[in-house]
Amino acid sequence: MDRLQLTELTALLRTCAGEEDGTDLDGDVLDIPFPDLGYDSLALLQVTGIIERDHDITLDEEALDEAETPRQYLDLVNHALSARTTA
Structure with missing residues (x-):
């Protein structure tokens, strides 16, 4: 995968x-800001951990x-x- 789409991000948030x-x-x-969507920094930290692990990247x-x-x-x-992908 070379791009994360909004649908994938929202699925991870859910x-x-x-x-x-x-x-x-x-x-x-x-x-729309994440807090207005009902997501705090802990939710984003969990999503980030999954993305970093699954795609072998560090954000x-x-x-x-x-x-x-x-x-x-x-x-x-x-x-x-x-x-x-360009490295």
Whole structure:
């Protein structure tokens, strides 16, 4: 896999932390902050651990702390995935 898609990210979020009532992760959530979607830093830490393990990458912790939305998070993950394939 060379790119993580939003559908894969939302599936991981659901698996790791469930889905908050009233939140539609199937909608346009790319630019909605994670707390507004019902996910805290612990949920993202769990998702990050799975992604790092499954795709043999290491994500920048400081950059991850600044990723406030699914779009920003996906950009970081996909950058790491593309760097891995060009290395």
